[in-house]
Amino acid sequence: MKKHPAQKTAIITGASSGIGRATALALARAGDAVVINARRNEKLDELASEIAALGGKALAVAGDAGNYADIDMLLERTLAWDEGGHKYDIVVVNAGRGLVGGILNSEESLWQELYRINVLGAAHLMRRAGQYMVQRKSGDIVVVGSVVGRNVSPFSGFYGSSKFAIGAVAEGLRREVCPHGVRVSLVMPGIVLSEFQGVAGYNEENFGKGIAPFGKLLEPKDIADGIHWLLKLPSHVNVNEIMIRPTGQSYP
Secondary structure (H helix, E strand, C coil), X not given: CCCCCCCCEEEEECCCXXXXXXXXXXXXXXXXXXXXXXXXXXXXXXXXXXXXXXXXCEEEEECCCCCHHHHHHHHHHHHXXXXXXXXXXXXXXXXXXXXXXXXXXXXXXXXXXXHHHHHHHHHHHHHHHHXXXXXXCCEEEEXXXXXXXXXXXXXXXXXXXXXXXXXXXXXXXXXXXXXXXXXXXXXXXXXXXXXXXXXXXXXXXXXXXXXXXXXXXXXXHHHHHHHHHHHCCCCCCCCCEEEECCCCCCCC
């Protein structure tokens, strides 16, 4: 594995699958030490072993990305990690869940859980990381939003509202921290095939038929490549927002 000349340490939440997993692999291949976080410990251990086999450095820290205590523990474990140099330079705020349906027909009993993870937990991580990076006068916070946070769909309206909210938090944070040399980037993926659809409640009837005309859809690696690209830009260049869609995705 090619080593990056100036190794950084990156924290990635939601790293057990999908975009988070692909991002951890992309950054590890670039020579960064990675701290991987998700609820499924066995999946994290598998990923850590894969990264180690590539010659990379990985620390697996299981936890709930919607729980403040777990988030604080993640940051503390990272700062105590010898292999990461007792620091972190990059935080990829990726953990989240979806929810099929609009305001009228989505499962209301899941609304609070959705916001607990997608907004409140994400915002707490961004706050803590931002405070630390302002002190260091450098760092990157990458927030994974969604195109439906900008172009709200009636088919996923409540989920879209959570991504609209976290996009606003990201921009507010950017304005606070940019004078201190800290970059904040919002990455808004289009349709990415992963475990996300099944957890959110999508199936062939409410999802598959509608997206069939879009052709080849994105894979998690496509988003990870975009994240890697923006992180490796010179420090005075901050790509604040980026949308990555399948070429054939006309809406949203």
